[in-house]
Amino acid sequence: MEYKVPAQTRIGHIHLKVADLQRALDFYQGLLGFELMQLYGTQAAFISAGGYHHHIGLNTWYSKDAKPAPVHAAGLFHTAILYPTRKDLATILKRLADARYPLTGASDHGVSEALYLNDPDQNGVELYWDKPKEQWPYDAAGNLQMVTEQLDLEDLLNELNR
Numbered sequence: 001m002e003y004k005v006p007a008q009t010r011i012g013h014i015h016l017k018v019a020d021l022q023r024a025l026d027f028y029q030g031l032l033g034f035e036l037m038q039l040y041g042t043q044a045a046f047i048s049a050g051g052y053h054h055h056i057g058l059n060t061w062y063s064k065d066a067k068p069a070p071v072h073a074a075g076l077f078h079t080a081i082l083y084p085t086r087k088d089l090a091t092i093l094k095r096l097a098d099a100r101y102p103l104t105g106a107s108d109h110g111v112s113e114a115l116y117l118n119d120p121d122q123n124g125v126e127l128y129w130d131k132p133k134e135q136w137p138y139d140a141a142g143n144l145q146m147v148t149e150q151l152d153l154e155d156l157l158n159e160l161n162r
Helices: 021-031 086-098 153-161
Strands: 014-017 035-040 044-048 056-059 078-083 105-108 112-118 124-130
Touching: 021 035, 021 044, 021 056, 078 086, 086 112, 086 124, 086 153
Parallel strands: 014 056, 078 124
Antiparallel strands: 035 044, 044 056, 105 112, 112 124
16 A cells, blocks of 8 residues: 555644844744744844744754855755735735845635745745635646736735725
8 A cells, every 4th residue: 555644744844944034033023024933152043923932943054155056057946934814814915015025926726825935045935825625726627727827916905904
């Protein structure tokens, strides 16, 4: 029998190498709103949503003042941060727009709606919410059919007025 990871398994946290710890905190804590849980000296920080010990670790142990990793190399494509509702995604979109922080993309994947951007170290970041499962697109045979279509940012922002 083939082993399958238990359905309740979740990705617990990510740990990113950054060049400048304060700059990374300004982005993840100051702009995105994560809560600082602990500074580990001057070289690492642990941040979370909702008081969890940490969802994101940031460190300069091997990367202080380093240049970003090459785009065309093996490594992390992006970190995906799942928001609980569409309105929450609209709220962070407004924060990004108000801060004039550039997006690298915005997509409707049929199963989710996503905003894409890079952190100050050029690590990819996806901010998204999952649509209710009953809205996911399936073909006639019952196979999931995810897509990449343009996300209507104005409609997403209108979520704040609903």
